[in-house]
Structures are given as structure tokens and as C-alpha cells.
Amino acid sequence: MNDRELVRDDEVFVRMNLAERVQHYLLIFTFVTLTLTGLPLFFYEFKFFKWVLPSARAFAVRGVLHRVAAVVLAVNLVWHVFYTVSTRRGRENFKAMIPRFRDVRDAFEQFFHNVGITRLLVRLGIGKKFFGAHPYWLFKEAPRYGRYNFVEKFEYWAVGWGSAVMIASGFFMWNVELSLRIFPLWVHNIFIIVHSYEALLAFLAIIIWHMYNVHLNPEVFPMSKIWLNGKITGHELRTLHPLEYERILEERKRTLETNAL
Amino acid sequence: MKAGRSLVPLALAVFLSISVRPAPAAAAGVTNDDCLACHSDPGLKSGAGRSVAVDPEKFKSSVHGQAEIACVECHADLKAVKDFPHAEKLKSVSCAGCHEKETQVLRASVHGGTTVAKDGMAVGCKDCHGTHDIRAKDDFESRTFAINLPETCLGCHRANVRNEKGGAFVELYEKSAHYRALEKSGLTLSANCSNCHGAHDIKGVKDTVSKVSRKNIIKTCGQCHVGIQRDYLEGVHGKDYVKGVKDVPVCTDCHSEHDIVSPKDLESKVYTTKVAGVCSRCHDDMALARQYGFLPNRLKTYAESYHGTASKFGEIRVANCASCHGFHDIRDPGDPKSSIYPANLPKTCGQCHPGATKHFAEGKIHNVMEPSADIKDKSPHIIKTVYIVVISAIIGIFLLFIAADLFRRAVRRKTHE
Numbered sequence: 001m002n003d004r005e006l007v008r009d010d011e012v013f014v015r016m017n018l019a020e021r022v023q024h025y026l027l028i029f030t031f032v033t034l035t036l037t038g039l040p041l042f043f044y045e046f047k048f049f050k051w052v053l054p055s056a057r058a059f060a061v062r063g064v065l066h067r068v069a070a071v072v073l074a075v076n077l078v079w080h081v082f083y084t085v086s087t088r089r090g091r092e093n094f095k096a097m098i099p100r101f102r103d104v105r106d107a108f109e110q111f112f113h114n115v116g117i118t119r120l121l122v123r124l125g126i127g128k129k130f131f132g133a134h135p136y137w138l139f140k141e142a143p144r145y146g147r148y149n150f151v152e153k154f155e156y157w158a159v160g161w162g163s164a165v166m167i168a169s170g171f172f173m174w175n176v177e178l179s180l181r182i183f184p185l186w187v188h189n190i191f192i193i194v195h196s197y198e199a200l201l202a203f204l205a206i207i208i209w210h211m212y213n214v215h216l217n218p219e220v221f222p223m224s225k226i227w228l229n230g231k232i233t234g235h236e237l238r239t240l241h242p243l244e245y246e247r248i249l250e251e252r253k254r255t256l257e258t259n260a261l
Numbered sequence: 262m263k264a265g266r267s268l269v270p271l272a273l274a275v276f277l278s279i280s281v282r283p284a285p286a287a288a289a290g291v292t293n294d295d296c297l298a299c300h301s302d303p304g305l306k307s308g309a310g311r312s313v314a315v316d317p318e319k320f321k322s323s324v325h326g327q328a329e330i331a332c333v334e335c336h337a338d339l340k341a342v343k344d345f346p347h348a349e350k351l352k353s354v355s356c357a358g359c360h361e362k363e364t365q366v367l368r369a370s371v372h373g374g375t376t377v378a379k380d381g382m383a384v385g386c387k388d389c390h391g392t393h394d395i396r397a398k399d400d401f402e403s404r405t406f407a408i409n410l411p412e413t414c415l416g417c418h419r420a421n422v423r424n425e426k427g428g429a430f431v432e433l434y435e436k437s438a439h440y441r442a443l444e445k446s447g448l449t450l451s452a453n454c455s456n457c458h459g460a461h462d463i464k465g466v467k468d469t470v471s472k473v474s475r476k477n478i479i480k481t482c483g484q485c486h487v488g489i490q491r492d493y494l495e496g497v498h499g500k501d502y503v504k505g506v507k508d509v510p511v512c513t514d515c516h517s518e519h520d521i522v523s524p525k526d527l528e529s530k531v532y533t534t535k536v537a538g539v540c541s542r543c544h545d546d547m548a549l550a551r552q553y554g555f556l557p558n559r560l561k562t563y564a565e566s567y568h569g570t571a572s573k574f575g576e577i578r579v580a581n582c583a584s585c586h587g588f589h590d591i592r593d594p595g596d597p598k599s600s601i602y603p604a605n606l607p608k609t610c611g612q613c614h615p616g617a618t619k620h621f622a623e624g625k626i627h628n629v630m631e632p633s634a635d636i637k638d639k640s641p642h643i644i645k646t647v648y649i650v651v652i653s654a655i656i657g658i659f660l661l662f663i664a665a666d667l668f669r670r671a672v673r674r675k676t677h678e
Contacts, residue, residue: 040574056575059575181616183620185620185624185625186637192566198648201651
């Protein structure tokens, strides 16, 4: 039996199970709500946001919505941590998610593979000797990724870090009196600044980086459907996550061999 | 019968002495009845078609009618006339004969202006007081009765009189709390036109003796708002006002003039969400800050805070300038009586933040980046700068990666074709 028969291109694998998808839906819901009800305060000078929040009542509702969404976000995060610790799949995902030096190298190689500047130099006859001796620097092949590539790992940990910062600073902003019983005013002021700039960073990261990678990227345009059905095909696995594909293939081969014995 | 007959002249004499006091009319020989014989005809018109009728009832109930002043006392050129009907063209009535002081004061006022027509007055006595039906100012029907006065003044000032602030400026009074108290609640103590501007002695606002000039406005408002005048004079603004500082705000600079309403009224110039705008007219002005040595950028730093941002969106349960600094008696932060003197901050902040601790005083509300500031006060600016650098770097890297990815895809598509 050859490899293509062991892992067929049309075979369906679960990339996000239901729990993971629901966690992602909740994250989308809370992120959108928090952004809509929070960013106007950062851009208070923009006329547009005056239109979004036209009245004192709208402003009061904004505050309630923001806090409700914040609580849902925090609960969702707790659920995710619990899920990650307590389920086998969660623990495996987590292991695959741990950042390694390899990810930095992947990002570097991917970038120079895409730009192709060294290959252009060789074609122009520059540094032929050097590149002949060190073909690595030509970045002829794109790096091969496992279950999670550097893009996905970065996003995952950015959400983790961002949520922690936002929840902590937001908690003290919500409870000003408590905060100022513990901290002096200048520390409380830092919470506010951190909360607003971290929000801006998160907003831009999602709008630019995540939206490109899962929507606008020509590979998946108009949108990767994994977040809806959680499914990934054998073909996609082989092309986008070759290392994971190979790991599954090896596993099946070993099973076959064991069975044959 | 004899006795009866002898009593007739006596009764007549008594009757006459009661009903007709030694009236000047009698001396001149022309009685009011003589005049009214013709002028009580409501249809009586002059040759020019102007009505010259006098309503006897109205005259009798007027202040002059009550005092039984003779017509010819005012229409003095008729005193000597024997033949009636008299000539049509009469001299203008002058009130100065009896009301000499008032007439002099009026002549010196803005209404007595030299610009003018009849008798050297732009506005004469009768324009406000009327003619035959003049009543005392405490008479409900008087044109100058407190409740009726605004309508009397607005008779001209509603549209006919131009002023620098536009035609409708005076009319704005009808929107004020003062007018509402007068009109709706019948509080004659409430300020009407003459309480602030004076009556016969009204002067232009730029005239230093005017009751509404910068020099006198505090005293004028203080006629009623005594406690506020006291507070104002104790505060920083009042102290500079007394020194004659020209830029210091007086009552009207914050509250406006004619359309003053309660600060709780949405239309008020000092409604909670508008306070910052009012104060920042001076306190966000670099030139004034330099001149008087106060800290600039108060509005900017307020707007950046949650208080300011929320207020900008119309939230009212949030601190404005006055919530912390006070209003009429705003004091220097170094004054132990000041609401923002560090030791008083827990109490001041505690108005909204129950149980506020001394931590509320350990940091700045209006935090402006100053090279001399210590690290605590610099920290927000340092953190902001770090964030801006980090965000720019991260977003820059994102964009580079996206550009590289799109470039590779474009090249690949080309080579495949």
C-alpha cells in the first residue's frame, strides 16, 4: 500500500473539534463586542465614534456590554485552560503549540524564500561561489510545517498574553476603588494606558494578520472553513502541514507493520 | 323747612371740599371734564388721522388720575388757552416738571442718547411707562411691574434694536431661569431687565459705570446671589478680579448673560458635559498660560482620562472640572482649603469613589510630559512610547510578511502560466 492510499487526499481529519470551535466562536463574539464598545474611548476625537455612541444612554449601555463581554472572555479563557489541561487532545495541541527555536527559523526561511532575493542575486551572477558552497541561503524550498506553524503559534500566544494583560488591567479599571486601595494613582494610570494600547495592538493584529491569514490569503480566499466545520482534508494536510501529515503516515505504517507481524 | 334750606349751601360747600381738592385745573379754569367732553369720544382723530381719544376710565385708574392731576398740567401749553377746540399742534409732554431727577438720569443713559429725535431722547418716558394709563410699578397692570417689564423692554429689543451680539440676544432672556421664575412661578424677586441693567440709568455694557460692566457685574449679580459673590471673591478668580486683571472670568463669562439657566439644565453653558469646554477657553490657551503662569493642556489631559472621554460621549455621572476644583471659589492647589490640596483629595475623590484612600493623591490627573517630572509621572509617557514603537514594529513585520507572501504567489502564478 503506498502513501497516498494510506492517507488519501479526500480523507477528512478533525483540525478543530466542537469544543475548540465553540471556544473560538466565543472569542470572536467577545473580541468584536469588546472592540466595538472599547475602541471609541481610545479614539474619542473621531466623529465616527460619536455616531456609534450618540447619547449618554448609549454610553452607559456600552459600559455594561463591555463588562459582560469581558466576563465571557475570561470564563472562556478559564474553560480553554481547563480543557487544555484535562483532555488528551488539549494536552497534545498544547505540546504542538509550544514555541521552539525552529519557529523563528521557519519565519526567517519563509520570508527569504518568498522574497527570493538570494536567488535573484545568483541569477545576476553575484556571489555564485558563496551560494554554490552554501545552498541553504538560496531558500529554494519553503519551510515545512507541523500541526501549527509559526503564524498560528504567534497568534495563539498573542491571544493568551493579550487576554491576560487585558483581563488584569481591565479588572482594576472596573474596580477603581479597589485598585486605588492597593496601588497609587500613577500605577492605576499605567493600567489604563496598557489597557488601551494593548487593545490597539490586538485590534490591528487581528484586522491585519489574522484576517490575511484566514481570509484574504489567496490560498484560502474568501475564507478557510475550518472555523465552521473543523475539518481539514488529507490533501490540505499534505501541502500545508507536511510534518503532521508525515507523522500520521508513519503512525499508520507502524500500525500496519505491527498488524502484519 | 327753614333749617333745611339753610343747610343746602353748607352741604354744597362740604361736598365740594371733599370731591374737588384745590386742583390746579380749577386755577387755570380748564377742568379735566372740559377736555374729556371731546376727548372721551373713542373715535376722535387729529387732522393727521391719529387717534387723540382718551379713555376716561383708564385715566382715572392711572397713577396720575388717582392723584387727580389735571390734563393741562402735562399738556401745559393748553393751560392758557381759552378757546376750544384748541390748535392741533401741541408741544410734547415733558415729565421733567414733576419728575426732574428721573428725566435727568434718563437723559444721561443709553436711552437718552444724543443720536436722537424728539426732545433729545432716543427713548422717552412714555415708551416704557405709557401715557394716560401710567400705573405705579407695584401695580399688577403696570408696564413696569416686575412680571410685565420684560415684555415692555422686548417691545423694542426683540427685533428693532440691533446690538453686537445679534438681534435675538435680548430675547434669549425668555429662555432663562430668571424669566421662568418670574413668568411661571410669579417670583417678582427674580431678576428682570431692570434688576441687572437699572431702570432710568441704563448704560452700555462697555461703560464702566454700567451695572453690567465687568467692573460692576459681580456686585450686580451679588445683589441676589450674595453667597456666591462671597465665594467668588475668596477664590483665585475673584482675587484676581479685585486686582483688576482683565482676563479673569466674571459671572457672565461662564454662565452667559440673558439665557442663564440652572447648571442641571441641558441648555446651560455650565451643564456637566460642557464645563470642560468653558474652562478650557482659558485653561487650554497657551498665551494665557504663559502670561499668568498657570498650567496649560488642562483640556487635553482631561479628555484623555476616562472622566473626560466619558463626558465627551455625554455621560453625566462623571467628574468635570468643577467636580474636583469647585466652581465659584476655586482655589490654588497649594491652599490647604483647596479641594485638590493633596490632603483633601481623598475627600474630594470620595464624593464619587466611596472609601477613596490617600493613594488617590499619589499621581497626577493632568499628566503632561515634563522633562523635570520624576519617573512616576514620566512612566505613562514612557509606556506609551514603548507601545507605539512595539506596535509599529509588529505591524510593520506583519505587512512585510504579507507583501512577501503575495509577491511569491504572484511570481509562482506567472511561472505556472
